[in-house]
Amino acid sequence: MYIEQAFKCLHDWWRYLAGFVIIIFASQIGTIPLITAVIFKELSSGAGVENLANLDQDTLLSILDSNLTLFLMLLSFAIGLLGIYFVVRFLHNQPFRELTTTRRKTDWGRIFFGFGLIAIVTTVLTVVDYYSNPEDYVVQFNLVPFIILAIIAIIMIPLQTSFEEYLFRGYLMQGIGVLAKNRWLPLILTSVVFGALHVANPEVDKLGPLVMVFYIGTGFFLGIMTLMDEGMELALGFHAGNNLIAALLVTADWTVFKTNSILKDVAEPSTGFDIVLPVLIIYPIFLLIMARRYKWTDWKGKLFGKVEEPLKDMDHIEIGENL
Structure with missing residues (x-):
């Protein structure tokens, strides 16, 4: 079972607390290049550093070229992912594969299936909406900037999404699970915190607090996917x-x-039903597709059951001994 993987490693409560602090610290170190670049660009343009304190987040992020801004934003997640690897391997003495899956090796077929499922559906829906409501879109394709974007995105976005998955559906899911001895608490906590961390996104200012239903609902969707499939592969692919x-x-x-x-x-x-449509309709359909493909069973047990430490292997006993 996926959460029980943590029992094989060092799983004291203080290790998870210290590990979480180290991971967050590592990700914050990753923001230094972006902050430095913004300050340097402003100083080179003749603006004073004091002016930066009066700028909102959107304005700060618009100071640099959009491709450079994207790269530097995603860099913090890449460094945070390195922090997770360091914590898992050296603080918990856990093979990284056991944070990823219960299978003997990472199932790349599942990763590509999760990726393809959302990529195809999103592309089809976008194309249909574009031709149905062309006035809602502007074609801004520019070959050279797009190629640069594609290179950055293909390399860096999977690192960003992997950081979030390994932190929430991996490290915290297992850590809270072995401490709470159940599955429902880590599912709820990781999903709510995952959604809450998106509160600073500009979408929340634009769409209002209702959009948090989407973010928290997505957290539950990815968490259910991980627990039911006994591994993070589908969630890794889907999020990326x-x-x-x-x-x-x-x-x-x-x-x-x-x-x-x-x-x-x-x-x-x-700002209406369209925001919660994926959570109420599309996500359940995706779960049914995955359940059918991967033959998921025992939904109640995997989502709400107890987490029990596996019995340690008994010493070898010769056949016939004590008979």
Whole structure:
């Protein structure tokens, strides 16, 4: 069972607390290049450093070229991912594969399936919406900036999404699970915290607090996927596919990824049922597709059951002894 993997390693509560602090610290170190670049650009333009304190996040991120901004933003997640690897291997003495899956090796077929599922659906829906409502989009394709974007996105976005998956569906899911001795608490906590960390995204300012239903619902969706499949492969692929297609295909002035994508959405975003539509309809359909493909069973046990430490191997007993 996926959470029980943590019993094989050093799983004291203080290790998870210290590990979490180290991981967050590592990711914050990764923001230094972005901050430095912004300050340098402002100073070179003649502006004073004191002016930076009065700028909002969107303005700060618009100071640099969008491709450079994207790269530097994603760099912090890449360094955070290195922090997770360091903590898992050296603080917990856990093979990284056991944080990824219960299978003998990482199932790349599952990663590509999760990636392909969301990539195909998102692309099809976007194309249909583009032809149905062409006035809502502007084609902004520019070959050279797009190629640079594609290189950055293909390399860096999977690192960003992997950081989030390994932190929430991996490290914290296992850590909270072995400490709480159940599955429902880590599922709830990791999903809510995952969603809450998106509260600073510009989408929240634009769409209002209702969009948090989408972020928290996505956390539950990825958590259910991980627990039911006994591994993170589907979640890793799905999350990477979602963010990569979003960065390459469509951008908007009010999204966290302002990129040199093919299309720009200029429509006034909906703040109604469209926000919760994926959580209530699309995500359940995705789960049913995965359940059918991978033959998931025992939903109650895997999502709400107890987490028990496996019995340690008994010493070898000769056949016939004590008979």
